[in-house]
Amino acid sequence: MLTFFVIAWMTLLKEFQNKLNKSAILYGPKDIRIEDTPMPILNSDEVLIKSTDVSICATEVKYWYYGIPNAPKGTKIIQGHELGGIIEDIGSCQNFEKSMRVAVDPSIWCGICDMCINGISNLCRNLQFMSLPPVDGGFQQFYKVPSKNVHPIPSDIPPDCASMVEPVCVVLNAISDAKKISGSFDDKVIAIVGAGSLGLILTQALxxxxxxxxxxxxELLLYRLKMAERFGADVLINPNLDKSIEAIMDVTKGLGADIVFEVSGDFEAYQIASNISKPAGSIIIVGIPVDQDYIPIKSIIARRAGLALKFVRRFNPKDFPQAIELIASGKVNVIDLISHKFPIEEISQAFELLHQHLDNALKVIIHPHQES
Ligand SMILES: [Zn+2]
Ligand SMILES: [Zn+2]
Known part of the structure; x- marks a missing residue:
């Protein structure tokens, strides 16, 4: 009899534990707490994702350090928008199967505004984005998303690569925007300011x-500069050691760069981008300067050189299949960008590591289901 009750109690306990959703909640600057949150309940056309791998975006590190911009005091949020997972429950969505490996698009666009109708849902007038209030992101064990945000990946893609699909999408959208204003890349001198993961994916993809x-x-960090060389960069410039403008003018025989991608988000980088551009050149702005509300570019330089500035906004759904193909085929190597992996309980260490650029940190993956 006693055995029966013990077994029944254990079963109930197990069921209860299964219902818990361990989550990393950002309460404020440098204050992440691991708590159990309710399991999501699916609405129609939503899919439940078991969060397997979520990589930390450099912008999230800035939000972790400074706080979420414009968020009212007391706002809590679960970050994480570079999302790899497994379908846990398909709800009413018949076009997926349980246990499928997927990359998840974190953009919640409306589908009915003029931007969405014109195929530029990255500029949706009603856009919400997982990891920014009010929509939680993937640093939790389970979350739900609209089925249109779910992109199956080949089952043989190596672990953790699904979470790298989103940054590849950002790069694809930047390339697409650059081509719209600069035309073909053929025979052009292209400069990339910043060799974080986006800069290194861009180096490969160009x-x-x-x-x-x-x-x-x-790039300021030497270990990242070395990776850029490995991924095909022809000229490596450390702004600490080399004078950026002279270095670029030197290798371009005084002409400057045709296209400059700014992917660092560093406050000083925008003026460097402007200074190294040739007249009639283009600056493609991808980086986000989080601790400032503006980017510093001297108009006297940009105007006299007739520079074109293009701000890149995230990515579009159409970028996902292409990014998945680039990763699956190995045309873009994302595996070697992954420097560290942490269970969710150690997420604060992961952010600290990235913030301080310790131990050659580059792309850091959180595993919400791994025990610490
Ligand atoms: Zn991001
Ligand atoms: Zn819309």
Whole structure:
């Protein structure tokens, strides 16, 4: 009899534990707490995702350090928008199967505004984004998303690569925007300011979409500069050691760069981007300067050089299948960008590591289901 009650109690306990959803909640600057949150309840056309791998975006590190911009005091949020997972429950969505591996699009666009109708849902007038209030992100064990946000990935893609699909999408959208204003990359000098994961994906991807004459990468951290070289950069410039403008003018025989991608978000980087551009050149702005409300570019330089500035806003749903193909085929190497992996309980350490650029940190993955 006693055994029966013990077994029944254990079963109930197990069921109760299964219902818990361990989550990393950001309460304020440098204050992440691990708490259990309710399991999501699916509405129609929503899918439940078991969160397997979520990589930390550099912007999230800034939000972790400074707080979420414009968020009222007391706002709590679960970050995480580079999302890999497994379908846990398909609800009423018949076009998926349970246990499918997926990459998840964190943009919640409306589908009915003029931007969405024109295929630029990244500029949706009603856009919400997982990891920014009021929509929680993936640093939790389970979350739900509209089925249109779910992109199946080949089952043989190596672990953790699903979470790298989103940054590849950002790069694809930046490349697409650059081509709209600069035309073909062929025979152009392209400079990339910042060799974080976006800069390193961009370094690899540029030659898949044209034949630039030269790719120059500017980066303060030497270990990242070395990776840029490995991924095909022709000219490496450390703004601490080399004078960026002279270095670019030197290798371009005084002409400057045709296209500059700013992907660092560093406050000083925007003026560097402007200074190294050739007249009639383009600056593609991808980085987000989180601790400032504006970007510093001297108009006297930009105006006299007739520079075109293009701000890139995230990505579009159409970028996902292409990004998945680039990763699956190995045309873009994301595996070697992954420097560290942490269970969710150690997420604060992961943010600290990235914030301080310790131990050659580059892309850090959180595993919400791994025991610490
Ligand atoms: Zn991001
Ligand atoms: Zn819309």
């Amino acid at each position: 030659r898949l979409y044209g034949s630039p004459r030269m790719i120059c990468v500017l």
